[in-house]
Amino acid sequence: MPSFVITEKCDGCKAQDRTACQYICPNDLMVLDKEKNKAYNRAVDMCWECYSCVKICPTQAIEIRGYADFMPMGGVVQPLRSTDAIMWAVRFRNKMVKRFKFPIRTTPEGSIIPDAGFSTGTDDLKGPQLRTEPESLGTELYKK
Amino acid sequence: MNADSFETVIVETDLLILGGGMAACGAAFEASHWAKKHNQRVTLVDKAAMERSGAVAMGLSAINLYLGLKNGKNTVEDYVSYVKNDLMGIARKDLVANIARHVDSSVHLFEKWGLPIWKDDDGNYVNEGRWQIMIHGESYKNIVSEAAKNALRELGENGSYHERIFITEPLVFEDRCVGAVGFSVRENMFYVFKAKAVLDSMGGAVHIFRPRSVGEGLGRSWYPPFNSGASTYFTLKSGAEMTCQEVRFVPVRFKDSYGPVGAWFLLFKSKATNAKGEDYMQTRAGELEKWAPYGSTKPTPTNLRNYLMLLELEEGNGPIFMRTDEAIQELVAQIPDEKEAKRKMKELESEAWEDFLDMTISQALNWASHNIMPEETPSEISACEPYFISSHSGASGAWISGPEDLAPGEHFWGYDNMTTVQGLFAAGDASGASSHKFSSGSFTEGRIAGKAAIAFCMDHPEQVDVSDEQIATLKEQVLQPLKIFEEHHGYTNDEDVNPHYLKPKMFMFRLQKIMDEYAGGASVGFKTSEALLTKGLEYLQFMKEDAEKLAAGDLNELMRCWENVHRMWQAESHLRTVLFREETRWPGYYFRTDHPSMKEDWEAFANCRWDPDTGEWIMIKREIL
Numbered sequence: 001m002p003s004f005v006i007t008e009k010c011d012g013c014k015a016q017d018r019t020a021c022q023y024i025c026p027n028d029l030m031v032l033d034k035e036k037n038k039a040y041n042r043a044v045d046m047c048w049e050c051y052s053c054v055k056i057c058p059t060q061a062i063e064i065r066g067y068a069d070f071m072p073m074g075g076v077v078q079p080l081r082s083t084d085a086i087m088w089a090v091r092f093r094n095k096m097v098k099r100f101k102f103p104i105r106t107t108p109e110g111s112i113i114p115d116a117g118f119s120t121g122t123d124d125l126k127g128p129q130l131r132t133e134p135e136s137l138g139t140e141l142y143k144k
Numbered sequence: 145m146n147a148d149s150f151e152t153v154i155v156e157t158d159l160l161i162l163g164g165g166m167a168a169c170g171a172a173f174e175a176s177h178w179a180k181k182h183n184q185r186v187t188l189v190d191k192a193a194m195e196r197s198g199a200v201a202m203g204l205s206a207i208n209l210y211l212g213l214k215n216g217k218n219t220v221e222d223y224v225s226y227v228k229n230d231l232m233g234i235a236r237k238d239l240v241a242n243i244a245r246h247v248d249s250s251v252h253l254f255e256k257w258g259l260p261i262w263k264d265d266d267g268n269y270v271n272e273g274r275w276q277i278m279i280h281g282e283s284y285k286n287i288v289s290e291a292a293k294n295a296l297r298e299l300g301e302n303g304s305y306h307e308r309i310f311i312t313e314p315l316v317f318e319d320r321c322v323g324a325v326g327f328s329v330r331e332n333m334f335y336v337f338k339a340k341a342v343l344d345s346m347g348g349a350v351h352i353f354r355p356r357s358v359g360e361g362l363g364r365s366w367y368p369p370f371n372s373g374a375s376t377y378f379t380l381k382s383g384a385e386m387t388c389q390e391v392r393f394v395p396v397r398f399k400d401s402y403g404p405v406g407a408w409f410l411l412f413k414s415k416a417t418n419a420k421g422e423d424y425m426q427t428r429a430g431e432l433e434k435w436a437p438y439g440s441t442k443p444t445p446t447n448l449r450n451y452l453m454l455l456e457l458e459e460g461n462g463p464i465f466m467r468t469d470e471a472i473q474e475l476v477a478q479i480p481d482e483k484e485a486k487r488k489m490k491e492l493e494s495e496a497w498e499d500f501l502d503m504t505i506s507q508a509l510n511w512a513s514h515n516i517m518p519e520e521t522p523s524e525i526s527a528c529e530p531y532f533i534s535s536h537s538g539a540s541g542a543w544i545s546g547p548e549d550l551a552p553g554e555h556f557w558g559y560d561n562m563t564t565v566q567g568l569f570a571a572g573d574a575s576g577a578s579s580h581k582f583s584s585g586s587f588t589e590g591r592i593a594g595k596a597a598i599a600f601c602m603d604h605p606e607q608v609d610v611s612d613e614q615i616a617t618l619k620e621q622v623l624q625p626l627k628i629f630e631e632h633h634g635y636t637n638d639e640d641v642n643p644h645y646l647k648p649k650m651f652m653f654r655l656q657k658i659m660d661e662y663a664g665g666a667s668v669g670f671k672t673s674e675a676l677l678t679k680g681l682e683y684l685q686f687m688k689e690d691a692e693k694l695a696a697g698d699l700n701e702l703m704r705c706w707e708n709v710h711r712m713w714q715a716e717s718h719l720r721t722v723l724f725r726e727e728t729r730w731p732g733y734y735f736r737t738d739h740p741s742m743k744e745d746w747e748a749f750a751n752c753r754w755d756p757d758t759g760e761w762i763m764i765k766r767e768i769l
Contacts, residue, residue, distance in 0.1 A: 026192040027370040045362040049506035050202040069359030070400040075513030104283040107258030114295040116256035131177040138214030142245035
């Protein structure tokens with residue numbers, strides 16, 4: 001089944017300007033059933049289990065049930081992603097639970113300035129030096 | 145769905161970037177800077193949402209290419225030798241060096257943008273292996289795509305990106321690529337992008353070969369299932385010369401969920417053994433001499449490490465295990481203080497889980513489902529099905545110009561990363577013979593190509609227009625699967641079973657069966673021969689004819705139809721090139737049973753080109769310079 005939608009929790013992103021899972025799925029699998037106002041995965045055997053839909057769902061209505069052709073039942077891996085960290089709850093088939101937290105980003109979302117304070121040392125469009133170089137390299141550009 | 149209801153949208157630009165992954169983001173970042181200075185327009189088109197598109201969509205736990213040039217840790221020459229040896233001598237030194245000399249700059253930018261990179265107590269990056277550094281990379285792609293989007297925004301109305309548009313065909317005028325066409329996967333719109341230069345960075349190819357799991361697990365490919373060969377198709381159809389189409393990649397990964405092994409081998413110093421506990425890298429070391437000089441050089445090339453494992457399996461010595469338990473215990477045993485050792489154990493456990501949670505979450509789920517704790521239980525590893533990915537340890541892609549200052553004369557034709565078709569550039573998995581770029585190198589190569597493409601736009605300011613007739617023909621061709629479905633689906637009781645058409649899913653399965661059984665897939669132990677390849681090509685010709693009868697009930701299925709046509713072209717170029725190279729050079733990727741050893745006269749590139757005028761395939765052997 002890979003990603004599945006818990007019917008009770010999915011509100012079709014009615015308060016958002018777009019359905020989050022449909023917006024994010026890199027394989028274009030998540031669809032909103034407009035009649036029921038619920039999202040669903042239209043081709044579970046094309047799901048990469050990348051968790052993009054799980055991480056973005058505003059109501060935490062999406063989970064992953066491991067590929068049934070090789071995973072025994074009962075394992076659950078569920079993330080809770082904030083703006084600077086992600087927390088994971090890993091539940092084993094034998095009910096043991098492990099929790100992990102990892103940083104994901106050191107700057108506020110939306111704040112990126114492409115040059116990141118580095119200046120570009122040349123105006124030569126035909127030369128080998130790239131944007132922000134050599135400063136961003138921290139050394140001179142290698143030449144033969 | 146009525147194909148006649150599609151509106152045609154025309155977008156005019158100067159540089160058209162196709163794709164939204166690491167290479168495309170690098171191109172957008174770099175090109176925007178030069179476009180702003182020279183008043184050029186840049187347009188990026190992605191089939192998905194840039195925030196989570198491409199191979200880094202899920203995240204990564206390491207950046208596999210960082211040289212540390214500023215600290216004198218490595219040299220560009222070191223890296224070039226490493227890559228060339230890993231690919232058994234088949235690599236373009238100029239291309240590898242070009243990426244290597246710039247890549248640190250990209251990594252330093254990632255860090256400034258907000259990517260958390262592991263640091264030691266002295267503030268230095270933590271290396272996983274010689275070229276790899278550890279990251280907390282869950283949001284790697286989010287960060288990089290934000291930088292790319294912001295770079296495009298700096299161009300004001302001259303910069304834009306379009307998401308959820310699937311590119312199907314190149315626009316070619318005489319010997320020049322002048323744009324691309326595709327369709328929206330959300331609304332009935334046919335898109336025509338007209339440009340002065342086009343950069344193809346649409347990723348590698350997955351699901352060409354039959355995967356080991358064919359139920360739900362079909363989607364758990366090692367490389368993402370949405371990388372469907374669009375890059376290769378685009379350059380081939382433009383008439384560009386391709387290289388290394390035979391150099392597929394067979395990764396050895398944790399079994400079934402395909403979790404990464406890099407951290408285990410390099411960071412945790414784990415061993416892989418057969419079922420008897422024997423380290424086949426030691427017991428079979430003698431085999432490596434047969435593949436000298438590459439086999440006898442350290443580190444042992446990726447494909448040869450695979451090969452030694454495959455030999456074990458052939459002899460019935462499986463399963464093969466990653467000895468995670470022993471590795472962790474050895475690391476902890478080095479710490480005499482009990483309390484400190486306990487702390488270390490906790491740290492290692494967290495690192496081990498993060499490795500999967502950052503980049504292959506399904507493998508963590510696999511461990512949880514099997515009650516596996518890596519510090520106690522070893523895990524099985526196995527060879528995946530073959531993939532086309534020149535950014536890793538494969539090499540297939542377009543034959544491109546090197547940089548003027550590094551390339552030998554014949555390998556430079558005006559603009560870095562330009563294919564043999566004027567105005568058509570390639571980067572990331574789209575360009576060949578420059579393996580081991582990984583995420584940072586693909587981004588970097590996108591930058592190199594993006595800058596060069598803007599230089600091309602400046603030198604070729606004329607907008608080459610294509611005729612309305614050509615556009616109308618392409619539109620009809622691209623939307624044909626909708627029309628076929630519309631016309632015939634009422635004929636039978638089951639819309640998937642119809643004598644008048646073929647649905648894309650079964651078409652894909654047919655391709656995978658041919659490739660697996662005739663071109664040396666996983667189920668036949670990666671072995672093939674002239675007789676098998678010839679038969680495979682024969683079956684592929686039937687497929688090419690049947691591709692005219694692909695049918696789509698909606699936009700999603702229309703995308704699947706074209707994805708599989710793209711795959712079929714990648715498959716054909718592979719089959720033909722494996723046939724052309726009459727030797728075995730990468731025995732752990734594929735084995736030619738009729739030519740079981742490496743031959744000196746094949747110390748050369750095997751290139752190919754599909755001629756758009758005649759429809760013929762031309763095979764070309766090129767010297768390694």
